[in-house]
Amino acid sequence: MDALMTALNWENLAANLCYAILAFSYIVTNICWLRALAILALSLEALYFYFGSTPPLWVGIVWALIFVAINAVQLVLMARARLGVSLDEHERSLHQGLFEGMTYVAFHRLLKSGEWRRCDGGRELTVEGQSVSELFVVAEGMAKVEVNGDIVALVQPGSFVGEMSFLTGAPACATVTTVGPCRIFSISKTRLSKLLQVDEELRTAIHRTMGRDLVYKLKCTLPQAEAAQDEAA
Numbered sequence: 001m002d003a004l005m006t007a008l009n010w011e012n013l014a015a016n017l018c019y020a021i022l023a024f025s026y027i028v029t030n031i032c033w034l035r036a037l038a039i040l041a042l043s044l045e046a047l048y049f050y051f052g053s054t055p056p057l058w059v060g061i062v063w064a065l066i067f068v069a070i071n072a073v074q075l076v077l078m079a080r081a082r083l084g085v086s087l088d089e090h091e092r093s094l095h096q097g098l099f100e101g102m103t104y105v106a107f108h109r110l111l112k113s114g115e116w117r118r119c120d121g122g123r124e125l126t127v128e129g130q131s132v133s134e135l136f137v138v139a140e141g142m143a144k145v146e147v148n149g150d151i152v153a154l155v156q157p158g159s160f161v162g163e164m165s166f167l168t169g170a171p172a173c174a175t176v177t178t179v180g181p182c183r184i185f186s187i188s189k190t191r192l193s194k195l196l197q198v199d200e201e202l203r204t205a206i207h208r209t210m211g212r213d214l215v216y217k218l219k220c221t222l223p224q225a226e227a228a229q230d231e232a233a
């Protein structure tokens with residue numbers, strides 16, 4: 001009990017504050033905040049080791065400063081990566097739509113791995129029953145989705161094409177054809193898979209985005225299917 005009271009007394013306030021901040025930094029999930037809090041806590045620890053012990057506890061001070069330096073360098077690198085990202089008007093609008101919530105840095109890594117294309121109407125993006133080698137995002141324009149020759153849906157701007165086979169590994173469940181001039185972002189699925197294997201942040205963001213897009217498609221498709229059933233009855 002005495003030891004606990006001594007540990008918590010006012011003289012040890014800096015040390016307790018430093019370890020409380022360190023403990024809090026373990027709770028936060030944002031890596032920037034984690035590093036910033038670690039820098040604050042470890043700087044306080046260095047001060048405590050200097051002023052709180054006679055002679056100063058140099059081993060602790062040196063290691064605290066090394067940890068501060070590592071975290072500071074990482075923060076600067078992250079800030080530079082963030083500031084180095086510049087998106088053009090089309091990329092920004094895609095980010096604000098389909099990829100909303102994805103960090104600029106992760107979005108930029110995705111963009112760098114694929115390419116933008118313009119195409120006219122009539123271009124087949126996927127063919128029902130055939131394997132799909134690319135994942136597409138229709139940024140501008142529309143595409144029709146056909147199953148057994150029947151149009152079952154329209155792909156709206158800001159939607160994926162080919163995400164279902166990407167997620168399941170199955171062949172394309174539909175033929176998707178552009179119905180007018182389109183601006184499309186495409187990325188090789190092999191390349192995307194490799195990228196997602198090493199980039200956890202992007203993997204989480206892509207899966208969340210695909211999930212949201214699938215929900216949207218399902219919501220749009222159900223009324224269309226109901227209307228078709230009513231017509232058939």
Ligand SMILES: Nc1ncnc2c1ncn2[C@@H]1O[C@@H]2COP(=O)(O)O[C@H]2[C@H]1O
Pocket residue numbers: 126132145152153154155160161162163164165166171172173174175176217218221
């Ligand atoms: N009901 C639907 N609404 C919108 N897009 C669809 C629908 N059904 C299939 N697709 C798209 O058509 C694509 C065909 O290839 P995938 O199965 O890989 O992925 C599919 C989806 O991207």
